[in-house]
Amino acid sequence: MTERPTYRITGETGDWEVVMGLEIHAQVASKAKLFSGASTEFGADPNCNVSLVDAAMPGMLPVINRFCVEQAIRTGLGLKAQINPWSRFDRKNYFYPDLPQGYQISQFAHPIVGEGEIDVDVEVPGKPGYSFPCRIERLHLEQDAGKSIHDMDPHATYVDLNRSGVALMEIVSKPDVRSPAEAAAYVKKLRAIVIALGTCDGDMEKGNLRADVNVSVCRPGDYEKFRETGDFGHLGTRCELKNMNSYRFIQQAIEYEARRQIEILESGGKVDQETRLFDPVKGETRSMRSKEDAHDYRYFPDPDLLPLEVEQAWIEEIRASLPELPDQKRTRFEKEYGLSRYDAGVLTSDFDKAEYFEAVAKGRDAKLAANWVTQELFGHLNKEGLELSASPVSAPALGGLIDLISDGTISGKIAKDVFARMIAGEGEAAAIVEKHGLKQVTDTGAIEKVVDEIIAANPEQVAKVKDKPQTLGWFVGQVMKASGGKANPQAVNDILKAKLGI
Numbered sequence: 001m002t003e004r005p006t007y008r009i010t011g012e013t014g015d016w017e018v019v020m021g022l023e024i025h026a027q028v029a030s031k032a033k034l035f036s037g038a039s040t041e042f043g044a045d046p047n048c049n050v051s052l053v054d055a056a057m058p059g060m061l062p063v064i065n066r067f068c069v070e071q072a073i074r075t076g077l078g079l080k081a082q083i084n085p086w087s088r089f090d091r092k093n094y095f096y097p098d099l100p101q102g103y104q105i106s107q108f109a110h111p112i113v114g115e116g117e118i119d120v121d122v123e124v125p126g127k128p129g130y131s132f133p134c135r136i137e138r139l140h141l142e143q144d145a146g147k148s149i150h151d152m153d154p155h156a157t158y159v160d161l162n163r164s165g166v167a168l169m170e171i172v173s174k175p176d177v178r179s180p181a182e183a184a185a186y187v188k189k190l191r192a193i194v195i196a197l198g199t200c201d202g203d204m205e206k207g208n209l210r211a212d213v214n215v216s217v218c219r220p221g222d223y224e225k226f227r228e229t230g231d232f233g234h235l236g237t238r239c240e241l242k243n244m245n246s247y248r249f250i251q252q253a254i255e256y257e258a259r260r261q262i263e264i265l266e267s268g269g270k271v272d273q274e275t276r277l278f279d280p281v282k283g284e285t286r287s288m289r290s291k292e293d294a295h296d297y298r299y300f301p302d303p304d305l306l307p308l309e310v311e312q313a314w315i316e317e318i319r320a321s322l323p324e325l326p327d328q329k330r331t332r333f334e335k336e337y338g339l340s341r342y343d344a345g346v347l348t349s350d351f352d353k354a355e356y357f358e359a360v361a362k363g364r365d366a367k368l369a370a371n372w373v374t375q376e377l378f379g380h381l382n383k384e385g386l387e388l389s390a391s392p393v394s395a396p397a398l399g400g401l402i403d404l405i406s407d408g409t410i411s412g413k414i415a416k417d418v419f420a421r422m423i424a425g426e427g428e429a430a431a432i433v434e435k436h437g438l439k440q441v442t443d444t445g446a447i448e449k450v451v452d453e454i455i456a457a458n459p460e461q462v463a464k465v466k467d468k469p470q471t472l473g474w475f476v477g478q479v480m481k482a483s484g485g486k487a488n489p490q491a492v493n494d495i496l497k498a499k500l501g502i
Helices: 066-078 180-197 222-229 247-266 312-320 326-337 341-348 351-361 366-384 395-406 412-423 429-436 444-457 459-467 469-482 489-500
Strands: 008-011 014-027 090-093 103-106 116-122 130-143 147-149 158-160 167-173 209-218 239-244 274-279 284-290
Touching: 008 247, 014 180, 014 222, 014 247, 066 130, 066 167, 066 180, 066 312, 103 130, 116 180, 167 180, 180 209, 180 247, 180 326, 180 351, 209 222, 209 247, 239 247, 239 284, 247 274, 247 284, 326 341, 326 351, 326 366, 341 351, 341 366, 351 366, 351 395, 366 395, 366 412, 395 412, 395 429, 412 429, 444 469, 444 489, 459 469, 459 489, 469 489
Parallel strands: 239 274
Antiparallel strands: 008 014, 014 167, 014 209, 090 103, 116 130, 130 167, 147 158, 209 239, 274 284
């Protein structure tokens, strides 16, 4: 990994830098809601997973879900964060049609998880990768709101309260993110952590993990002044990009929003603090509402809930049950499998990728397995826009292909043809090789015959290779071509060198 580069945008009056802090809303992996026993199952008919508490019926009192508290503590430990033994729920007052109580039960002054830090690995196409530390400010528990549906009737808004009361972990970062690529990498790393912990399924498509990105711009040098003094006055006015659930859209939205703010400032205007939405079709952000501050919400302690008091023994019990996390897994992959930091990082960036690789690599050449997984398989999936779960080649099937390469049955070149046929649905590698007669030729007598013919037909090239041995590759290519790519490359090289005396 190289040194962290500086990301700058050039405006008409000079260079600008971007400063961002992110708020990740991760739905707690729990069968019941935060303050009621109603189901959290996705896909139920509207307003079926709603208890009297979720609907805010008079006299209904919330009761904390212990498992959700445990999941929050588990996540905090995974973020190397401080677990607060005393925390409190507050009422955040604001009105939306899909928030029946007229307030949200959240945590404000006293969250369950305090400061932490994660290392974020950033890969930028065509450039060296790097990592940077991102500080976590807090993690707090809160209940989700329901969903307003505007497209069922031109004259009415329908409300689905199935999500109302679902437990969320809001994970707030410090303003340590400095480029669109870093923002996407941060969300990806946090997602990998919560999936590994089992505290959130990370399904961004369903909205189970979504990001709010606070974007501001400043002149070069101002951010360093902020870090030295802690004075936010050195940074620009921030705008919040709400409910981002795609790495690509996160980057596009930040790029647009930063340039929008720069144009306003360079024309002598003032950036208004507000919440904005990103339109992926138009590729631009638009105003949603003015951004509220804490005092606008009139926070006060929820009188229906006692403070949370967590015993240290329970925290240590949870700590002892933590699984292997992405950074630990990457270090193990480097040591156990001899992989480069880059390959280990790619393979451990997602739980499913790591599991797939280990299934392929078990009992095999790990580096060869890593090459086939990261280059051939992932290359195909990226090209087709497929998730690993939709891969047409299973881990055991890819392992079978690698076995044929390792035992000399097929060459690496033929293996690519076999792999393409596997993707097309022709079946297992061994069956494809047998059906199409693709076995590698290892019979030295047969290879010698081809070599002799090519040497006899090219006397000028023979004379040239004796003066310049590095041109031997021409002969290798001709032999492989004549054999239909089936000749064993090592045997071809050895025989050619013996016949040509080099």
